[in-house]
Amino acid sequence: MINDTVVALSRWQFASTALYHFLFVPLTLGLTVFIASLETVYVVTGKSIYREMTQFWSKLLLINFALGVATGLTMEFEFGTNWSFYSGFVGDIFGAPLAIEGLMAFFMESTMIGLMIFGWDKLSRGQHLIVTYLVALGSNLSALWILVANGFMQDPQGAIFNPVTLRMELQSFSALIFSHDAQAKFVHTSIAGYVTAAIFVAGVSAYYMLKKRHLEIAKRSFRMATIFGVLSTIGVITLGDALGFIGAHAQPAKIAAMEAMWVTEPTPAPFNLAAWPNQAKQENTWALQIPYLLTPLLTHTMDTKIPGIAEIEADNVVRIKNGIPAVEALKLLSANPTDPAAMTQFKAHEQDLGYGFLVERYAQDQDVSKATDADIAKAAKDTIPDVFTIYWVFRIMVAFAFLMLAFFVFGVIYSLRNDIEKHPVYLRFAMWMIPVPFLACEMGWITAELGRQPWTVYNLLPTWMSASSHSVSYMVFSLIGFVSLYSIFIIIEMYLMVRAIKQGPDVHHGANTGGHTKDKSLGGSVLGGSYAPVHAKALMDEQSAKEV
Amino acid sequence: MDLYLGLKVLWWLLLGVLLLGLAVMVGMDMGVGALLRIIGKTDLERRSMLNAIGPHWDGNQVWFILGGGAIFAAFPLIYATAFSGLYVVMLLLLWSMIMRPLAFEYRSKIPTETWRNIADWVFLLSGALPMIIYGAAMGNMLQGVPFHFDWDLRSHYTGSFISLFNPFAILAGVLSLALALYMGATMMVIKTEGALAERARTAGSIAIVAAIALFAAGGVWVSLMPGFILVHSVDPALAQTPLTQTVEQVAGGLLANYRGYPILWLVPVTGFFGMIVGGLLLRAHRPATAWWFGIFAWAGVLGATAVSLFPFLMPSSSNPSQSLTIWNSISSQTTLLWMTGFTVVFVPLILWYTSWAFYVMRGKVDASKIENDPHAY
Known part of the structure; x- marks a missing residue:
């Protein structure tokens, strides 16, 4: 029997460890690319200041990288330790991109970062530049494979359920990696990392400018970061729009929640600029609407229907009823894989298998054959994610994106006019901007993953079924362990990061010819x-x- | 031979290669960490040790991550059942592993004695504990683990956390630690100088003698333990679940494969050969060659375990018929084919650039440079 508390604790643990890991990932993604650009300038121009800039930002990168690696270990193991049913159910597909990520990307990134830090005296300039590029390439390829894996959870492409092995199996590798969701999310997420790095570099540089320290390095870093930032923020917003467009087809419930759309509106539907969603009553207590805007914004047409929550829920009642015989047939096939009658029944209802699973949670003895209409109604209600949270988290993320875009545009203008130091208020603001991209990234994760509920694999596997069958005490133990360890880590990390920033770049002696000073x-x-x-x-x- | 069956056997072998890479590369760094306080007497000596593996530990650690990923991809049911069943142990392993990168990156960034002492203890813990758990996990596989499945392959572990640390598992864990200490110590003889290198040589010699004794004792113990025999099952070439087979426990079953194919005795013999020759070479001031023989030692130990278990990977002691074998816990043919393609391309590439990285950073660690290098560990 599956225990609700264990599932809830498993979800909290996964969400908190993933969100924590995701504090470090975007900065690594962007900073490696930024550093590679700096070093390119150094190698091309031979100006030693670019070498100092490269080494300084590398030092900060390394502090961040250590925690990214450490907390990434948790993610690699947590599917098995806490989501074992999920792992067995989709491991045939989901495990491959994770393993390939290790083979193709993470190995290269981790081997090369050692040379990047320690190899300055042992490698030629050209070799070192290649090493730095490989670190940047490695971290971005890592993101690609992780998001291919995540893309499968969001919109499972290229796989089919095998009733003999009782699991999902890979059919088409190209369908898996070229899933629209995976591709758009990869670009969206890695560019979000570039935005994060740009804000980070701009904020730290602003600190030096305010303190009148390391001005040469700070000004050059600031200019490069803001230009990098404008381009990246435009990219993030564009790809975010593409993700919405893709989601409208693949995950209508998530889109309806993001827009707090309780009923299907006549097209073109109005856009809820701000609203107060009430999940129990399935309505918005109040809403500030802009007529006709949502349909063109989301679907890029004027007449595509966007289903509202009530309609989605009603459709899902039908799918759950159709899925129950699939689960019953599967149970027979588990005992006897060659039972022809069971196989016929399974094939007839296979497309709604996941919906049949949904009702296990409410049926008596967790047996779908005993499900009543009331149980089915509860399961259908579950297919709607937490509208209030998703609606607002999504909105704040988007607002942050536009705030950062405006920030970068001003930064580029001041920087090109060469009077950035005359704007202390702006510089102070730049320092306060540092947490914003990190928060925006976290909110992006919440929108994507909370919006996918109640599924771990959309339309196929309910989250409630996916967790390992641990005891509550095991879960409390591990949750306490993670919270205490991670709290200690973040304190040490922040302390070292702040200290390294206060120390500033290394200053080289003698003739700075880019030699081995x-x-x-x-x-x-x-x-x-x-x-x-x-x-x-x-x-x-x-x-x-x-x-x- | 049937393609799917061939892929199953291939991935069983590749799983071995992976566990070997993990044991050798991660084990070496763990050994160094565990020896840090024991053979490094001054802060500078300890920093020399850390900097000797400093440029490489990050890359080496990926063997551990790849281990997780590859088991997930190729043996999803093993990944799911073992990682959740051994929950508390896996968490201890994980927590000690995630403290290590931080100890590396942050130890030398704060110059107080208290801080560095804390970091050194973290190295000791995060070096010794994972290797003991790594060995103990193998030891538990040989004995079987209490778990069973529901009709939909939901796994339930029914043992306690403490029962995973039974005497045989502890013996296997200490053997694994001894080999890791040997590899770490040998690397320190290669990379450092003077009294430190001498202490490393002594530590390595003690470790390898212990390993020989433990491997021999473990071998005798295994011959007395009951093993698992597949009585009835679906054709190995077919897709299947662990719900449709019959397995029995028989006395001396762990030696059945050796009795059937006596040539397999060469596998444990390779292990002893690697340990003995490696130990002698270490005494004879040939640490680099001694390190390479350590790979034979590891290969022999892991290989002997695999031969004893074949075709099982994770037998169930409470419900033997639901034991996980190579045949019933492996991925589909399509996945295995793709994974094989990526492995064929990328593993040689990894080995090539890892060797290149070691080549670039070759030579002894220069203690005088550590003090002046702001990036040094």
Whole structure:
């Protein structure tokens, strides 16, 4: 018997560990690309300041990368430890992109990052640049394969259920990787990483400009980051629009929730600019509507119907009723895979198998044969995700995207006019912008994953069935463990990140020809040594460097 | 031979290659971590040890991640059943593993003694514990694990967490730790100098002697343990579930394959050969060659386990007929074909650039440079 509390705790654990992991991933995705661009400028122009910039941003990258790797380990194992039914059910398809991610991308990224950090003296400039590019390529390819896997959960393409092995099996690898959802989400997510890195670099550079430190590095970084940021933010918004368009076909319930559309409106449907959704009453307590806007915004036409929540729920009642015989037949096939009558029955109802599974939760003894109409109605209600949360989280994400776009546009203007230092209010604002892309990324995850509920694999496998059959005490134990460890980690990480930023870039001595200058400005290696004098020396060195 | 059957056997072998890569590369770094406080007496010595593997540990750790991913892709039911069944153990493994990257990246960034001591203890814990669990997990597979399935293949583990640390499993865990210490110590002899390298040599020698004794003891123990025999099942070449077979437990069953094919005795012999020759080479000041013989040692130990179990991967002690075998826990033919394609292209590539990375960073660690390099661990 499946325990509701265990399922709920498993969901909380997965969501919190995934959201935590996703705090570090976007910055790595974007910063590696940004650093590769910096190093390209260094190799092309030979100007040592670009080398210093490359090394400084690499230092911050590494602090972030360590936690990204560490928390990524959790994700790789959590499907098996906590979602074992899911893993057995779709592992034939879902496992492949994860394994390929390791083979093709993560291995390269992790091997090369060691050389990127330690190889400055051992590699030629060209070799080092290639290594840096491979790190950036590796992290972005990682994102591709992870999102191919996620794309399958959102819109399962290229697979079919095999009643003999009782699981989903891969039919077409190309359908899996070229799923529209996966492709659009890959570009959307990786570019969101570029936006994150651009805001991060701009914010840290703004801090230096306000403090009048490392001005050369800060100004150049800022200019590159804002240009990078404008382009990336436009990309994120465009691909976000494409995702909505794709979702309208693949996941109507998610789209209806994102737009708080309770009933099917006559086309072209109005757009709820702001609303207060009430799930129990299935209506908006109040709504600020713009007539006719939603249909063209979402479907890019004036007359495509967008189904409302009530209609989706009613359709799903029919699908659940049709799915119950599929589950019953499957039970017979499990004992005897060659039972011809059971196979015929299964084939006739196969397309609604997942909907049949949905009612297990409410049926007596969790046996679908005993499901009543009331149970079916409850299961159908489940097919509508949490409208209020999705509606608002989605809206705030979009608002953040436009806020960042405006921020970058001003940044580019000031930067090109070369009077950025005359705008201290803007610079201060730039520092406060740093958390915004991180929050936006988290909200994107929530929209995508909460919006997919009640499914882990859309239309095929309910979340409620997917969890491992642990005891509540095991789940409490693991949840406490993750929360305590991760809290300690984030404190150490933030401390080191802030400290590294305050320390600033390494200052090189002697003729900066891009050669193998030894750095002496960081005394971090002296055990028990004090930082204050070292820091002061770094600042003095910078002063003298400027005078030269 | 039937294509699907061929792929099943191929992926069983590839699973072995993967577990071997994991044991060798991750095990080496774990060994270094566990030895950090034992053979590294000063902070500089410890930093020399960390910097010796510093440029590579990140890449090596991917063997662990790839291990998870490849088992998921090729043996989804093993991934699902083993990882959820051994829940608490897997979490301990995971938690100790995720503390390690942070200890690496952050240890030398804060120059206080307390902080670095904490980091060193983290290295000890996150080096020793995962290797013990890795070995103990193998030990439990040999004995069988209490689990069963519902009609829809929902798995239920019915044992306790403590029962996973039974005497045989602990022996297997300590063997795994000993081999990891040997590999780590050998690498330290290669990469460091002076008194530190000498202490590493001593540690490596002790570890390999322990490993030989433990492997021998484990072998005797295995010969006395009951094993599992497939009495009735669907043709291995066909797609199947663990719900349609009959399995029995018989005395001495873990040696059945060796009795059937005596040439298989070469597998454990390879293990002893690797350990003995490796140990002698280490004494004879040939640490690089000794390290390579460590791979034979690992291959022999993992291979002997696999031969004993074949065709089982994870037998059920509480419901033997629902045991997981190669035939019933593996992915579909299409998935295996695609995975084979990617493996054929990328594994040689990985081995090539990993070797290149080691080549670029070749030579002893220069202790004097560590103090001046802000990026040093």
